Amino acid sequence: MKIVSFHRDTPFTEILSDLKTKVLTKTERLPWRCYDDLSCLCVKEKIFEQHEELFRRYKAMVEENITVNVHAEGQDEIPWGVRYVGAQRLWRKGRGAGVKVAVIDTGISRDHFDLKDQIKGGIQLVRGKQNGHGTHVAGIIVAEMNQRGIVGVSPEAHLYDVRAFDHEGKSSLSTILQALQWSIANKMDVINMSFGMPQYSEAMARAVGRAHQQGIVLVASAGNGGGEAEYPARYDGVLGVSAIDQTGKLASFSARGKGVNMKAPGVDILSTWPGNQFKKLNGTSMAAPHVAGLKALEIGRKRKKA
Incomplete structure (x- = not known):
């Protein structure tokens, strides 16, 4: 023309x-x-x-006849992991609105523009400087549809920041028990646990067992050592998640075997990072929140039908 x-x-x-x-x-x-x-x-x-x-x-x-563009802010980027798990198709039946998801981690950047409106509460069991691990996990689950940044698996779920790890990514068994107790008392629907330990703990087994009895969905990363899965992924009532790459192949670093119930994207995963930034990380820590987000979508769909 x-x-x-x-x-x-x-x-x-x-x-x-x-x-x-x-x-x-x-x-x-x-x-x-x-x-x-x-x-x-x-x-x-x-x-x-x-x-x-x-x-x-x-x-x-x-x-x-040149092309003319509206002055919009843009569109949310849908990371490959979110596409891989089929979230876009599932959004037609709901986006996890109001489902309560606790992230037991290193803390979440509460002023990140893709997260701040989704964070509805939480507890700080550890003080001091944070690292970005918890923020990255949170974005995979709930990064908001706001025509900026990225979008998470369940972008309308309610996020609860349960900080139990310090800036080095370390915690104690007693602090984890507190985090689980808080999540149960505050009636979380889903708990994401992107952490692990090699040895069995009777106390933690009882804590996750109680959460499971209360109807809470527990999701845990399998571990990054390439061998057998760690705890809490191996406990009964917990969904242990290993990591796959974009071809669907199990990542070389991913734990496997007993305790692994599901596989999810965990290689080159783009998500939120402190300072209103975004970063790509690898790990089963990134795989678990994909499953946590899917469970939030599932719970949301069931509530809409009820």
């Missing part, structure tokens, strides 16, 4: 009459769109090329 603008001092009706006589044929009845009050024509490319000399005889200004 060409945009042809004639000089305003030239009688447009006369130009149009002349063009109709010389251009219109039985096979080409609508070669242009006419704007009388602007002295302009939008002419089909083929017609303009055939009669270019005629159009230019009127000393017209000829322009390309």
